[in-house]
Amino acid sequence: MTSEDFFERINRQYNNNLPFVIYRKPNDSNVNGLLQSNDNLFFANNFTEKGFVFSPFDELEKTVLIPSKVSESLCVSNVTSSAVETSHYENNVEDEVQKHQHIELVNKGIEAIKNEAFKKVVLSRQETVNLSRTNPISIFKNLLYKYKSAFVYCWYHPKVGLWLGATPETLIKIEGNRFSIMALAGTQDYKGTLDVVWKNKEKQEQQFVTDFIINNLKPSVESYKVSDLETVKAGNLVHLKTIISAQLKPNINLQEVISVLHPTPAVCGLPKESAKEFILKHEEYNREFYTGFLGELNFEKTVAPRSGRRNIENRAYAVTKKSTQLYVNLRCMQIKDKQAIIYVGGGITESSNAESEWQETVSKSLVIKNVL
Template identity: 50%
Template sequence: MTEEQFFDRLGKQYAQNLPFVAYRKPGENSGTAFLQKSAEIFYSEELTEKGFVFAPFDDKEQKFLIPEKGSEKIIFETSGLTSGEENPSVDAPSEADNPAKEEHVSLVKSALEKLKSGELEKVVLSRKEEINIPGVDPVELFRRLLKTYPAAFVYLWYHPATKVWLAATPETLLKVEGNRFKTMALAGTQKYQGTTEVEWRDKEKQEQLFVTDSILKNLEKAGVSTEEIQRSEVYTTKAGNLLHLRTDITGQIPSTKFQIPNSEKAGVNALVAALHPTPAVCGLPKKKAKEFILSEEGYDREFYTGFLGELNLQKNIQRSRTRRNVENLAYRAVKQETALYVNLRCMKIEDDTVSIFVGGGITKDSDPVAEWEETVNKSQTMKKVLFK
């Protein structure tokens, strides 16, 4: 399918008010779309379904699903779209004098009281900025995101019940292939200025350590043996115009805790329950941080800092073409794969209103004004495509 045919199909699906999702995984030259054939609402209960899941920050709320069965699946090439400059120079409106600054600084100060008293170790606070853009075209914005952020997970989601969501997110929540899983600890932020060889403050290093340790502890509590977990060294990674600290974590799913006989699907729900919401989008201790967020942020995050992605889809694995395998026609295996991402650097479109969601991790060493400035920097990810 050509590029123009693909975007035309998305436009027609949207005009008919039918659910769909289109996405491209980080670094890949092709993308996928599921076009649901009806407007029916489907939910994922135990993450055992096949399709694309879209889940909110609050894990007590329903997780939406576009099922593989009942949807048309199309593949599109994005190689011609990802050759653009990753950080284009655009004139996006500045938030330097935004009246929301005082409100966010006050929220951070309130959190610092809890942090310094020892009630919290870390809390992630966010805000929503609403911009009126008459006639905004989600499909065109998706095209711009694909070109602007080739290293991110880029998606366009639409359902009449949720409205339009788009993002270019740098963070993987969970990948499962067979009995192996991958996740990451991502924390700390500074603006990219031409190099990844940068110095990090103790605040960001401590924040990243909090996230990594928490993920490891939660996986252990969920039944994953520490002997089955491998972690990388902390390194600096680039996401759009920002830098973060990252640790990669891999491991094996123990069959006794996570799987049922002859099934690879039961492990996903258990792992997600252990990971979501991560300390990178919620805080520590998780329960108290979440309570603070829900009571003090002053708005509904909805799907911001939730998770989304492919759920239990079949993937062909190419094995080595040895003579024995070829003779037995066994050089190709089929496995189920799940690839879920944290919904960061995202926006929601409803009518002519575009909502941009941004936030940052707060520790006892945080500076309220610096935290505000961090959210301004993060908002540029979406503004680069809105005002291009």
């Protein structure tokens, strides 16, 4: 299948108001698609299903599923996407009302932390941009071109909405009983180098996420390992990252693991329940799928044995395992009524500065604005 055939098929699906998702994994050359044959709304009930999941921030809400069993699967390699003209937004003309509201919200969060309501909270806002045209395929191609190290996607369901994004953060990858989780937190503008000096606030923010993951997973794993802390680039930003890898105990299911992890302190706060309660009360808008998660659920992956057998024998000994790869829905937008609704936020600790937190959301919004 050629790139032209692939996107023509996606356009037909979209014009027929039928659900689909197209996506490219980080640093991969393949673009995958899952095209549902009807417009029914399916949900993942216990995460034993197979398909592509799209889950909201609030874990009490249902996770939408595009099931493999009623969908056509497509894949195209080496999608070529030339640089596309983009609209450049001037940040010197800021929405003073929105700025004031966000700074006030951040200060409320800092005050609550000082009053020991929680240790950290992630606070966010919406930003709306008017669009002259709303072809999601063009925006998706722009995302592919600009953000090669991100999980790039376009997700559509006529009964839910149209979402696109380029997220730098993995929630969890599971293959058999082995899994890995990314702890990503702390943000600075990228200034041409990864040799970055991090403040204690940013280091503490990242450590909160790492500690939360380890402490909550200990009952479910036989062993775990934490990678060294590193600085990684994501679009026009840099973050602090560690990878936690582990071996699940027998009889631990995926739903149990997700329920203790989501939402993590990287998108909610710590402790989780008190931070989430503050978010739902004070943000004054519905995050919907922003800071939720999305990705492949229980896909089949063939793994070759590690021994040095000849290739002809390898085929006989290859093992098929269930593989799940889920990503946190960051750097994303919803397209609605010729508008792009952009979602941005940041982690707040006791040492946060409200003006700096506002500027961080402005920087994050450029990830999406630069492709519109």
